[in-house]
Amino acid sequence: xxxxxxQCAKRLSILEAAAEVFCRQGFAGASIDEIASAACVxxxxxxxxxxxxxxxxxxxxxxxxxRANAMLFSTLSxxxxxxxxxxxxxxxxxxxxxxxxxxxxxxxxxxxxxxxxGERYPHLFEGWRQxxxxxxxxxxxxxxxxxxxxxxxxxxxxxxxxRQFLALVNADLQMSTLFGVTPTEVELESAARNAVRTFIRAxxxxxxxNAPALPAV
Amino acid sequence: xxxxxxQCAKRLSILEAAAEVFCRQGFAGASIDEIASAACVxxxxxxxxxxxxxxxxxxxxxxxxxRANAMLFSTLSxxxxxxxxxxxxxxxxxxxxxxxxxxxxxxxxxxxxxxxxGERYPHLFEGWRQxxxxxxxxxxxxxxxxxxxxxxxxxxxxxxxxRQFLALVNADLQMSTLFGVTPTEVELESAARNAVRTFIRAxxxxxxxNAPALPAV
DNA sequence: GACGTTTTAGACAATGGTGTCTAGTTTTAC
DNA sequence: GTAAAACTAGACACCATTGTCTAAAACGTC
Numbered sequence: 001x002x003x004x005x006x007q008c009a010k011r012l013s014i015l016e017a018a019a020e021v022f023c024r025q026g027f028a029g030a031s032i033d034e035i036a037s038a039a040c041v042x043x044x045x046x047x048x049x050x051x052x053x054x055x056x057x058x059x060x061x062x063x064x065x066x067r068a069n070a071m072l073f074s075t076l077s078x079x080x081x082x083x084x085x086x087x088x089x090x091x092x093x094x095x096x097x098x099x100x101x102x103x104x105x106x107x108x109x110x111x112x113x114x115x116x117x118g119e120r121y122p123h124l125f126e127g128w129r130q131x132x133x134x135x136x137x138x139x140x141x142x143x144x145x146x147x148x149x150x151x152x153x154x155x156x157x158x159x160x161x162x163r164q165f166l167a168l169v170n171a172d173l174q175m176s177t178l179f180g181v182t183p184t185e186v187e188l189e190s191a192a193r194n195a196v197r198t199f200i201r202a203x204x205x206x207x208x209x210n211a212p213a214l215p216a217v
Numbered sequence: 218x219x220x221x222x223x224q225c226a227k228r229l230s231i232l233e234a235a236a237e238v239f240c241r242q243g244f245a246g247a248s249i250d251e252i253a254s255a256a257c258v259x260x261x262x263x264x265x266x267x268x269x270x271x272x273x274x275x276x277x278x279x280x281x282x283x284r285a286n287a288m289l290f291s292t293l294s295x296x297x298x299x300x301x302x303x304x305x306x307x308x309x310x311x312x313x314x315x316x317x318x319x320x321x322x323x324x325x326x327x328x329x330x331x332x333x334x335g336e337r338y339p340h341l342f343e344g345w346r347q348x349x350x351x352x353x354x355x356x357x358x359x360x361x362x363x364x365x366x367x368x369x370x371x372x373x374x375x376x377x378x379x380r381q382f383l384a385l386v387n388a389d390l391q392m393s394t395l396f397g398v399t400p401t402e403v404e405l406e407s408a409a410r411n412a413v414r415t416f417i418r419a420x421x422x423x424x425x426x427n428a429p430a431l432p433a434v
Numbered sequence: 435g436a437c438g439t440t441t442t443a444g445a446c447a448a449t450g451g452t453g454t455c456t457a458g459t460t461t462t463a464c
Numbered sequence: 465g466t467a468a469a470a471c472t473a474g475a476c477a478c479c480a481t482t483g484t485c486t487a488a489a490a491c492g493t494c
Contacts, residue, residue, distance in 0.1 A: 028243060031480080118395075166388070439492080448482085451480080
């Protein structure tokens, strides 16, 4: 028998290879043989660890989601409690967000697989939605609420603003992210700058009275 | 032999059914048998019209692209030459755009198939990019240039503004479009209104001096 | 070094797909 | 009405894939 949780090297290697092959070929197009040989492992070993293809696929999705979730959490909590120069802070934050959560390998995997296999596995789609976009959305909304309360922004609907912020950041990256090309640092920064500039034009507080240094909430 | 261009009913029926099945199952997951029976046609007929599966797939993509392209053109040229109330005109335009070109069946098909099979058929992806997003982008940029010239907007970078406009319109619809659910009229209108409001806040001309009725350019 | 576990390579049946072929039927055109 | 074209249903060979099984090899641990 196999210790389900003892993440021996083979198990990880299989997960990794499976993610790559599933992402490139889709569920139906990926063959266990290809995954096994990409993982430098015999086919039988794959079947030993994950009873069947469906099972392996679910394990891969779960694994990628866990990683993406941890990354998302750490990125979201990286916004400074007391922003010094709002525009720069937001731009840097946008760069980190796209780099760590959108344009990375896991982000690509989830977008692609959820979209193409979501109809076949509805609960997969639902899980992704709850853990991915939903969580980003509420966290961003909370951030903008905080900034509005401090007088640094003038946002009326926090949820709409959150979605728009994400959409703006993605605006210049969509082509790259769709094709799977990871944009360069320069592209990321330019995209973030464009996005933040428009966002602040629309939602910036009119009086640029540099916040009267409220004590951290 | 078969008249390649004589679009007999069977041919169309096959194209239609194939689009549906390819979209639902992906290329690898779709079987000719399923397509044939969905089209109420024998398998042999499919092979008579389209020599092989690859060929059929290409024909479907081409067909959908042509339709989407025509629809895009007619929608883009529907923006009034002399806008009366910019915000309302832009909102109505955004609704038409999402309704006719993004949230419809063809839009869903293209997004899904290009994303999941784009890596296998690079020229497919390239073609879609040229005919879809690229074309929308340049057309919108031209529109914003025109509006800026008339003093109705204050846009510095037309291309960036075009991408941002599209991104904002999509912001509230992404979940629906990803899942394949066609949003209701109400949702479309609310999404358009949110998008246009933010867009005009960012790019609206400061002096709301109702354009001095320049002769149509 | 011996034992149990894990891994391997390969054979294997079962399944389901593609693409071809044939023989018979329907549709279309003249 | 008749002949050609298009279509159907089914059988078919061929191949790839899934998932099982076995016997041998590698590994780790005591």
